[in-house]
Amino acid sequence: MPPFDVPEGDPFGPHNLPYGVFSLPGEDSAPRVGVRLGDHVLDAGAAALALGSPYASLLARPTLNPLLAAGRTAWSDVRRALTAWVSVPSHRETIEPLFHPLSSVTLHLPFEVADYVDFYASENHARNVGRMFRPDAADSLTPNWKHLPIGYHGRSGTVVVSGTDVVRPSGQRKAPTDAAPVFGPSVRLDIEAEVGFVVGVPSAMGSPVGLSDFREHVFGLCLLNDWSARDIQAWEYVPLGPFLGKSFATSVSAWITPLDALDEARVAPPERTHELLPYLDDAAEEPGGFDLRISVSLNGHVISEPPFSTMYWTAAQQLAHMTVNGASLRTGDLYGSGTVSGPTERERGSLLELTWNGRDVLELPDGKRTFLENGDVVTLSAWAPGADGSHVGLGEVTGRVVAG
The missing domain is CATH 3.90.850.10 (Fumarylacetoacetase-like, C-terminal domain)
Known part of the structure; x- marks a missing residue:
C-alpha cells in the first residue's frame, strides 16, 4: 500500500505525526529523524532538503535534540510543514521515495537523555x-x-x-x-x-x-x-x-x-x-x-x-x-x-x-x-x-x- 493511503481511522494518520529516529539496513546507514505515517516512516531531513525547508538542518540529524532545543515556534512551523507534505497531493512525487516501511527500519532512542x-x-x-x-x-x-x-x-x-x-x-x-x-x-x-x-x-x-x-x-x-x-x-x-x-x-x-x-x-x-x-x-x-x-x-x-x-x-x-x-x-x-x-x-x-x-x-x-x-x-x-x-x-x- 502506498504510504499516503493511510486507512481511515488509523491512529497514526496525518493528524498525529510522531517523531522518531531510524536507520536503514546496511552498515553505512546513519540514524536520522523520521516521522511516522501509518505503517511507514518519512525521512524528515531528506524531505526538508528536497522541499527547501528552512528547518532542514534541524531535521537532518541523528537525534531529535537539535529540534527539541529550537523552541516552540520551530516546533509549530515544522509540524505545519510536515502535515502539508504528507497531505497535499502536489508534494507526493517528491516525498514518496523518502518513505520506508516500518518493518524495514531499525528504531533508535529518539533523543539523548539529559536528566x-x-x-x-x-x-x-x-x-x-x-x-x-x-x-x-x-x-x-x-x-x-x-x-x-x-x-x-x-x-x-x-x-x-x-x-x-x-x-x-x-x-x-x-x-x-x-x-x-x-x-x-x-x-x-x-x-x-x-x-x-x-x-x-x-x-x-x-x-x-x-x-x-x-x-x-x-x-x-x-x-x-x-x-x-x-x-x-x-x-x-x-x-x-x-x-x-x-x-x-x-x-x-x-x-x-x-x-x-x-x-x-x-x-x-x-x-x-x-x-x-x-x-x-x-x-x-x-x-x-x-x-x-x-x-x-x-x-x-x-x-x-x-x-x-x-x-x-x-x-x-x-x-x-x-x-x-x-x-x-x-x-x-x-x-x-x-x-x-x-x-x-x-x-x-x-x-x-x-x-x-x-x-x-x-x-x-x-x-x-x-x-x-x-x-x-x-x-x-x-x-x-x-x-x-x-x-x-x-x-x-x-x-x-x-x-x-
Missing part, C-alpha cells in the same frame, strides 16, 4: 501502596502528598528504547523473616506503566519555570515503563528513596508525540482536596491533564487499562515543582508521571498492585504470575481522543525480561 526524574502522581497508586505497606496508618497517603508532586532523580544512562531486552537485576534483598540480607537476582521484578514528558528548551539555573510556561519547554510525551525490582527497593530505599531497584532500566517508546497533536485530549485533573501554594495553583491555567487510554499486556494478554486522566498532579505542575528551587532544565530532560492507576482493580498500573504485593495470583492463559519471570514480554500501548472522533496513537513500548 531523568520520576514522579508519584497517581492518588490511586499512592493509596494502594500506602494500604499495603502502612495498613495501620490513619491516612494511606503521606502528609506531604496532597501538597507537592513527590519525585526522585533517576539514572538517565539506562533509559532504553522500546524493544531493548531488560536484564534481570541483582542486588541485596532481605525479607522480613530473614536474619540477614542475601545477594542475588531480583525475585520480585515489576513494571510501572507511566507517561514520560520530554523537555526541549532549557532554562537558566536559578530561574523557576512557571505553570504557564509548560508549552514553551516541553516538546512532547511518550509511553514509559519504569521497571522496578521490588525486593531490592524494599531493602534499600529507607531513608533516601529508590536507587538500585529502579536504575537498571527504564524503557521509552521510539516515538515522541508532540503536544500539539494532543490538544483535543486535554482534560481537567481530578478535583483538588487541599489548597495549593501559588506556584502549583493551576485553577486559571489551561486544563493540565491528558485523556490517554493505556493498555498493559503481558505475553500478549491485556492485564490492565490504566486511565491517565485520573492523575492528580499534572505534567505542568511537575515541571514547576522540579524547577521551583532554581534547578535548571536541559534539552533532553525526561520526567515520568509515576505509575498510572485508576480506581478499579483492572486499572492498576503495576503487578505490585494487581497482585497486592504478591498475595493474589494473576491468572493468565499461559500461566500464573505474581511478578515477572524470565522470558516475559511486557507491552504498553495507548491512544488519545483527537479531532472529529479520531484516535491519536502513542508509540508502544515493549521489553522482554532476560536472565542476568
